[in-house]
Amino acid sequence: MKKLVRVLGVLVVLGIVALLAFIFVPVQRTGPVTQLSADFKPAKGQGEYVMRAGDCLACHTNEGGKPFAGGRAIQSPMGTIWTTNITPDKETGIGNWSLDDFRAALYDGVTPNGTHLYPAMPYENYRKMSEEDIVALYDYFMHEVEPVSNKVEETRLGFPFNMRFGLRAWNWLAASYQAGFKPTEGQDEQFNRGKYLVEGAGHCAACHSPRNLFMAQDGIDDTSKSFLTGGEIDGYTAPDLRGPASGPQKWTTEQTAAYLATARNAHSTATGEMMLVVRDSLQYLTHEDNMAIAAYLKKIGTGSDKAAAAPATPVVTETEKMLTEAKPDMPLGPRLYLDNCGGCHFVTGKGAGETFPELDGNSLVTAKSPKGLISVILHGAELPSTADRPMKMRMQGYDKRLSDEEIAALATFLREGWTNKAPAVSAADVKAVRDLAHH
């Protein structure tokens, strides 16, 4: 009996020691994946380019705030995460950080004092970045960004998420793979450039991969079947990029590249978060890089190429027939479509060119979560001004014109019309999105 107590005692002590070690023993920081020569200097503009590719600006700049001064609220299922000041200000920013500190934040998600970053910072993906890009980015932040003194609100999540040391365990699951980028052998340079941008700085998987039980990205590279097969962000669906019905698979490589560079192509337009990604990040990439991303996505598609081919003679759908006949007793949804939408998107649901996006087969329309579709109907959408397409084209919102019931009927019609097959939308769904705007 005494022996048992002693054994238990030892186990308890060991447990406490392990826990204390877990909490207090410094985290191992990943070093450079490549030893650069001592006189390595990033090319002019490389750092800014990496910043654009990584879209640092979007999260680390508050609405109306100075660039990179942080303070932007990121909504997460665990609560609000406030982004940090990453200007080279010594007091409130990262002015005192060494290159090793900087790299550790990007690779390991830890700050110089060992605090774990919340994985809203996509270090799961940045971990794939090259040492050259890390150095260029560090150089950019230290020398090209204006220091801004801005003490941002500290993130205070509820228990247990306020126990940041717990992220150590999470990191074992999510970000313990060997840092650095591994090109796929046998693939060409364009493929591997696209892969590097998508998997690394671009952190596409942060939204477009599903999350596993532990909220980690389910698939951070193309060796995983679920990589980029669709995820969720703040309740909005981030669409699948690999299935036969997905944009990058249905569209030509040029069309996908145009979408990335201009938020629009002959089929669709970027709305919501993706619009912001184009506005702040992708429009600044070179045409070659956007083509590389598009070509890479195409190659890792899971459907057959034949699925993409449009029928030679366009099929007249039942929906199109109904809309063309326009009988007075048609149901509410299609009637609202004719009164509000058909002028641009047409009875075919195909829209027109780069101006009016097609609704038939549109991933926003048929998304698992109808939140994005409802939001666009309610509040409209505006495209960013980009070099290749400067026009801030804008669809107006219908929040003042249509009731929750009407938008539900309209959205349901869109999700079931033409060749679309997605579940109905309820008035309560619409109300929930409408109420968001009032917060």
Next chain:
Amino acid sequence: MARTEKKKNVVLVGFGWTGAILGMELAQEGLEILALERGHDQNTVPDFQYPNMIDELKYGVRLGMMQKPRNGTLTIRRDQNETALPYRSLGTFLPGIGVGGAGTHWNGLNWRPMQSEYHLRSYTQEKFGNIIPDDMTIQDYPMSYAELEPHFDRFEYVAGISGQAGNINGKVVEGGNPFEAPRSRDYPMPPMHSTWDGKKFGDAARAMGYHPFPSPGGIASKDYVNEYNMQMGPCNHCGFCERFGCYNYSKSSPQTAIIDALKRKKNFEYRTNCDVLRVEKSADGKTATGVTYYDEKTGEEVFQPADIVILTAFSLHNVHLMLLSGIGKPYDPVTNEGVVGRNYSYQLTGGYTLFFKDENFNPFIGTGANGMCIDDFGMDNIDFAKEGFIGGAYWRSGQTNGQPIRSMSLPAGTPSWGAGWKKAVGEWYGHSMNIGAHGSLMSYRGNYLDLDPTYKDPRGRAMMRMTFNWQPNDLKMIQFMKSKMEPLVKSMNPDIAQDGFKKDGAMFDVRPYQTTHNTGGAVTGDDPKTSAINRYLQAWDQHNVFVMGASAFPQNTQYNPTGMVGGLAYWAAEHIRKDYLPNPRPLV
């Protein structure tokens, strides 16, 4: 209190079509450019958005997109014996207000003048002898069609014009206008489909040996991207073009063609609610030093220094500013001397309304530039000596809208209210169509612009005075059109046909809407005694002042003026870029 702003290289007075074009072209030279717009900022969404915009009462009747006379108007009289009175209620013409100017609320009809129009005086004299009446002051453009052709082409491709070419490099193209001046390539977009009225007219015209072709217009027949990477979407024929901003990105306007691209230029800036009061001149009077404007937001006068001043306002405002600023000598009709205000001109139109009991025209389907045209009675095709007038017209049939307040064509004698009116509306709505003749108007000694001796605008400046009346030559032209249209109308066998052609002795009436094609007053020419600006649209006396717009037309074309306005703007822009900027001086 006046304030002085930081100097700019170029100040543009007015931010409509020509302001946007010159802004874009000169911004590409790296110059610091400022556009001053007297009206408000506006864009497709939210300002023109559906369904707010398609409100006939607000915009069609109450003229929501137009200048308010209380903020400044002009006085009008018909001859020098009358006392001009302020144009207090907009009727015959409708100047627009706000960013985009008249380019936002036009119908979209876009033309290049016919070949004879560029050298009308010498053409007439050479071909028909000495037939030009003494008081007719028509003159030649100082540049040829061949010189302007690339600039017409440029404007058509920027604006996004749908149409069917009739003559490409001298080769007649089936289905287009065989009488048009040769164009170097096709229109950027195929023509719009015509509605039933245009089809009927086209068939009847063809049966009579005429040459129908689809109307050319700045209404997108497909999705379109122009050289600035600006976009248009295909039109849905909603019928809300003229007097309205397009909610559909389908009508060409500075907003769809230029402005968002221009806004990306860091060296370009525009300020709204800034009403330019006058152009300021240097002490020796040989150059302009900038402009003074009234800033409505701060309620103060502002001096804006600039190296170059370009007047890019509506034609009437360009002339008004020149008169107020002493840019060029004001015209005196008594001595026939002076140049500013000279050769003011307008447009003379007429037409038939045809009622068909058994035809259904669905008038709610239409566009501003809809339908079919013929040019068989265009200037090139008329024997001025034989017919006894100088001029011509193009004809068009194509419904623009079926709006309930202004577009209820009813047979003459129908009560204008009550049960009789209701009965007639029930009987005739959708059963009528129109054929219009859009005619030229010559310039005359008696039709001119000057400063009003009595009336002042809200800023204390003398209002501009318009002296204008119809003249026998042009009334004869429009009567000729009637005589030619009558047999065509008869051949179509309508149940009722009624005409709306002016008769001999008709006097100018400012109340009914006619057109907003006010031209002349600061015309381009080779002779500083008869023109306010030279062939590069440069003021003769102040070489750093340029004047764009229809005010440059020596007389009005038989067509809608926008194509010429756009072509001249690109022409001037090219010469400013290539010839003037490297060495600022009088270019002639």
